[in-house]
Amino acid sequence: SQELEQSPQSLIVQEGKNLTINCTSSKTLYGLYWYKQKYGEGLIFLMMLQKGGEEKSHEKITAKLDEKKQQSSLHITASQPSHAGIYLCGAEPSGSARQLTFGSGTQLTVLP
Amino acid sequence: EAGVAQSPRYKIIEKRQSVAFWCNPISGHATLYWYQQILGQGPKLLIQFQNNGVVDDSQLPKDRFSAERLKGVDSTLKIQPAKLEDSAVYLCASSLAPYNQPQHFGDGTRLSIL
Numbered sequence: 001s002q003e004l005e006q007s008p009q010s011l012i013v014q015e016g017k018n019l020t021i022n023c024t025s026s027k028t029l030y031g032l033y034w035y036k037q038k039y040g041e042g043l044i045f046l047m048m049l050q051k052g053g054e055e056k057s058h059e060k061i062t063a064k065l066d067e068k069k070q071q072s073s074l075h076i077t078a079s080q081p082s083h084a085g086i087y088l089c090g091a092e093p094s095g096s097a098r099q100l101t102f103g104s105g106t107q108l109t110v111l112p
Numbered sequence: 113e114a115g116v117a118q119s120p121r122y123k124i125i126e127k128r129q130s131v132a133f134w135c136n137p138i139s140g141h142a143t144l145y146w147y148q149q150i151l152g153q154g155p156k157l158l159i160q161f162q163n164n165g166v167v168d169d170s171q172l173p174k175d176r177f178s179a180e181r182l183k184g185v186d187s188t189l190k191i192q193p194a195k196l197e198d199s200a201v202y203l204c205a206s207s208l209a210p211y212n213q214p215q216h217f218g219d220g221t222r223l224s225i226l
Binding site: 004030031033035040041042043044045048050088090092099100101102103104105 | 116118152153154155156157160168203205211212214215216217218219220222
């Protein structure tokens with residue numbers, strides 16, 4: 001079955017600092033999705049990556065998928081308190097079973 | 113565009129009781145998903161519908177969980193009877209297609225079993 005590991009499990013940064021969250025798969029992926037979740041709320045879609053080496057940005061958040069399509073990183077530049085929450089990666093494995101498997105999430109706290 | 117609607121937001125029941133959750137997906141989204149999210153973990157897929165047909169229910173505990181999506185729009189998820197380990201957030205999501213499309217999530221129902 002699909003194994004998906006996120007690191008770190010939690011992260012505390014000072015406002016204005018840059019940070020990176022990683023997501024590693026045990027298998028080659030068809031697609032990789034990044035979501036953000038605030039406590040008591042649903043998941044908010046951030047970005048979808050499908051091609052090896054692909055990089056996408058939205059505002060101060062950049063996500064990359066490596067060439068082998070087994071590792072992704074999410075980078076936040078000049079973090080703000082509004083970036084706080086739980087970041088989850090979801091992997092869509094290659095092959096016939098295309099259901100998303102999620103990592104356990106990275107809890108991000110941004111101190112003002 | 114209206115998002116995925118779920119109700120109720122919170123539910124507290126005793127073990128062995130039954131409970132039902134309702135989901136209304138984004139208009140035009142053919143694919144609907146139910147996930148279970150236990151505290152500190154990522155969501156786990158319970159069942160996936162394509163229109164009103166089941167695509168995947170391999171992780172649904174069928175002895176106590178059931179779900180339906182009549183008319184290919186709204187969906188209900190039922191637990192009967194509930195166990196203590198069913199305490200979790202139940203999330204509904206929808207997407208335009210079963211793959212190559214992002215899933216959009218509702219705010220979930222937080223279920224507590226006493």
